[in-house]
Structures are given as structure tokens and as C-alpha cells.
Amino acid sequence: MEEKTLKSHKIYEGKIISLRVDTVELPDQKYSKREVVEHSGASAIIPITTEGNVILVKQYRKPVESYLLEIPAGRLEQDEDPEICAKRELIEETGYSSNCFEKLMTYYTSPGFSNELIHIFLAYDVEEGKSNPDEDEYLEVLSIPFDDLLKKIHKGEIMDSKTIIAVMAARQILHLRNKQINAE
The missing domain is CATH 2.20.25 (N-terminal domain of TfIIb)
Incomplete structure (x- = not known):
């Protein structure tokens, strides 16, 4: 009702x-x-290298007073296509790029009090380049093997919900498709 x-x-x-x-x-x-x-919405990317590593950013998050490991993400510009946003944010935050993006899902982050929609993309075969973060962003870019990332999630070392959701969804898709990533 x-x-x-x-x-x-x-x-x-x-x-x-x-x-x-x-x-x-x-x-x-x-x-x-x-x-x-x-909130205008956002796009987030789980970028995977040809070696099976996931590119993450480590950044300080003031609301939780802590450094968090996260997949790259950013806010949608007005009327922006979510995939264009994902490609832009991947390059800006990490310097990595890819020509192979696949949309995994879209979901509301906290529908009890917010209208924010986040679009999650999987980027395959990402290649390293030069990052260009926003002037108020201080990021450390990390490359972590997929199975180590799963262990970090299970040990509570990754507490960002979009990252956890994206990794678990990617794990399922990659497992079902028999990709060359050890996601079990």
C-alpha cells in the first residue's frame, strides 16, 4: 500500500x-x-585485470572515521548514462581503463531513507594508466587477487556494502561463466 x-x-x-x-x-x-x-545516483565498478586481480581504492571516509577498501565509484552527473559514469570514474580514481564493461545490477542503497540508486559494472581486462582524482579525493590504488578479496570480506576487513555486493555478484557470474579467475 x-x-x-x-x-x-x-x-x-x-x-x-x-x-x-x-x-x-x-x-x-x-x-x-x-x-x-x-541523491543523483552513482556507478561503481569491479575492475578485474587479466591476471585476476581486482583494483580497489583505499580512502578515508569521514562519516565512519575510518579508511575503507572500496571498488571505484562516483556520482552520476545530471542525465548521465551510468556506463559512461563508470568508465569515467574508473579512470579518474584508479587510472585503469577497459573496453569491456558489463552491467551486473542496479539497486537502492538505503531505501528506508534515501532514493540513491547505484549501478554496478564489471570491467574485464583493465589496463593501467594515470589517475586523475577529484581535488578533494586522496586515494591509494591497490591490486588484490580475487580470492584474497573474498577472504578480506569474510574477515570483516572490507565493510563497504557496494564493494561486498559487487564482489559477491561478480564471483557468481564469473563462476557460472567459468572465467579464468579463482573465485571459489
Whole structure:
């Protein structure tokens, strides 16, 4: 049963997100407020080298006060195609590029309070180049064997949800396709 929006009030507009408060009518005719984080969406890439390594970025994430290992990702520009965003972000953040991209999935990151959609791509046979991160990004680029990455996830050393979801989806697809990556 849907909730009917009666009123919507934007209380914050930032560079990355906006926050609005919606007054809604519930299915039982009662009223409630919903806080909604608006986000333009993002693309993320699980880049795999011909040797079977995954290219990751290590960066400090202020909201969790910690360094995280993540797959490269970035925010969609207005009306931007998600695959174009993925290709751009892969080069910007890591310097790697690929001519072989495959869309794995699209999902809502936190639908209880946000409309952010993230598009996950698998990039095969990535080749090293020169990175060009945003001026406020300080990234360390790492190359990790796929099976070591799985171990890091199971040991709790990787805590970023898009990375975990992408790695598990890629593992399944690569296993089903009998790729030359030891993903078991």
C-alpha cells in the first residue's frame, strides 16, 4: 500500500545530497513524516585485470572515521548514462581503463531513507594508466587477487556494502561463466 505525499519541504541542499521532509497519509488514514535523502545516483565498478586481480581504492571516509577498501565509484552527473559514469570514474580514481564493461545490477542503497540508486559494472581486462582524482579525493590504488578479496570480506576487513555486493555478484557470474579467475 502506497503512502500519499501531502506536503514536501526541502530543508537542506548540498553538493552531494539534499534532504526533504515529506508529510504522508498512511493506508489507515493516519499521518506521518518521512525524512528523505535525495541523491543523483552513482556507478561503481569491479575492475578485474587479466591476471585476476581486482583494483580497489583505499580512502578515508569521514562519516565512519575510518579508511575503507572500496571498488571505484562516483556520482552520476545530471542525465548521465551510468556506463559512461563508470568508465569515467574508473579512470579518474584508479587510472585503469577497459573496453569491456558489463552491467551486473542496479539497486537502492538505503531505501528506508534515501532514493540513491547505484549501478554496478564489471570491467574485464583493465589496463593501467594515470589517475586523475577529484581535488578533494586522496586515494591509494591497490591490486588484490580475487580470492584474497573474498577472504578480506569474510574477515570483516572490507565493510563497504557496494564493494561486498559487487564482489559477491561478480564471483557468481564469473563462476557460472567459468572465467579464468579463482573465485571459489
